Amino acid sequence: VIDVDATGHGTVDLGGVRKHISFALLDQVKPGDYVIVHVGYAIGKIDPEEAERTLALFAELASTQGGA
Secondary structure, eight states: OOEEOTTSEEEEEETTEEEEEEOTTSSSOOTTOEEEEETTEEEEEEOHHHHHHHHHHHHHHHHHTTOO
């Protein structure tokens, strides 16, 4: 999460792509949190350590598939 505004919306960084999404389904989201996003909504928070492991797995998968 990059930022959260007073309306319950904000910006997230999705692998270098910034998206404006709604946080209406979650309580107490703050910059620095990791969230799961689906069709423009944050649908869950994720532990920072788990998020880092997941991102590392995605990066490994992309490199084995010839992605960036």
